[in-house]
Amino acid sequence: MTISVFIDGAAGTTGLEIGDRLAARRDLALISLDDTQRKDTEARRQALNDADFVILCLPDDAAREAVALIDNDRTRVIDASTAFRTADGWTYGFPELEPGQANAIATAARVSNPGCYPTGFLALVRPLIRAGLIPADWVLSVNAVSGYSGGGKSMIAEFEGGGETTAFRAYAMALAHKHVPEMQKHARLAHPPLFLPAVANRYRGMVVEVALPLHAFLRRPSLAACEAMLRDVYRDSPIIRLAEGDAALVRIEDDAETDRLTIRISGNSDLGQARLTATLDNLGKGAAGAAVQSLNIMAGIEPTTGLNL
Structure with missing residues (x-):
């Protein structure tokens, strides 16, 4: 039917x-x-x-x-x-x-x-919070940049009409973006995350990043443990994947024009620091x-x- x-x-x-x-x-x-x-x-x-x-x-x-x-x-x-x-x-x-x-x-x-930003954020942190590798009462900081199509017709007109020529523009400086309650609720965090969004002079694509001071967490999880957990969670997913190999370069257009999401895990094991990155299309999986x-x-x-x- x-x-x-x-x-x-x-x-x-x-x-x-x-x-x-x-x-x-x-x-x-x-x-x-x-x-x-x-x-x-x-x-x-x-x-x-x-x-x-x-x-x-x-x-x-x-x-x-x-x-x-x-x-x-x-x-x-x-x-x-x-x-x-x-x-x-x-x-x-x-x-x-x-x-x-x-x-x-x-x-x-x-x-x-x-939301597009919460999609990247939650894909990165929710499995680690659920497993206890990230404390649920930690205040997480989220850096993210989206293509200007995420702002709808008015922002598209602004960038494509010559009203905005900058390559990168940070916004929501008062830390009161409408996605924050969504991020907190569905990550099951005790506190709102610090959300630092920006828009790039590019039509579509998105990068969402979360830095983790693993050495400061009570359980002091290793970078390898975080990676193993995320790989296990998304092993069979046809849409969310973990990048293989060198994660030294991450581009906003890496998953543009697609409906997938890619996670990259990098950091410094000696310092106990992790850098989690998600790329997606703000109009696709977002x-x-x-x-x-x-x-x-x-x-x-x-x-x-x-x-x-």
Whole structure:
């Protein structure tokens, strides 16, 4: 049986990326609205209730409004906004996060897509926190840089219209970025991490880094123990992989144009210091690829179908 999918916000950056991944799928039927209907509440209400699956690619308030328009108990929702990432009753759409997370997504009626920065951060630290190699009460610092497409249409216009010419711009200087509660909750940390994001003058791609003073942790885990744990956790993952060989060079474009995520582990064993790095596409595993992965899992389809790995 063909599964019907409605992308609400299909004309936005993430919506277009999801549409591209689903366009050639014969197992899915896309419900679409023309330009005159996209802002028509009744047309959207009908599409939202007709679909088996809805993917919301909207600002937070609009995503909440869209969910309220669904008046049946059949339509299942994947939300790509920040609105529900820490909300009760929503399943976090990161299948690799915990043992059993994919099964939880498979049966969920409401799934919240992870943020792009939290995806890299959680992939690096959650397995080590779960294993006790990183203390849950440690204050972690996260450095990250994303391509400007992560800022949506306004930031794309700013960079591509000549309004911004810098190669690198740090932001969220007040340490109050909207991704911080998501990072803390799903990493299961006692304290909010120090999140230091930046944007690069590049359309897509992302680097997320976490430095670990292993010598200061109570258990004093070795660099090799951290690497062994991450390799074991992601050994069978088709999407999250650990880089082999020299990790001396890490580039923002390493996993751009893909739906995968690559982890690199480096550091200084003598000093007891580790440097964990994740590269991903902010529009791939950081957004559209993650939504399609969750859709596949919820629909009982091979999780990597339609993804570029």
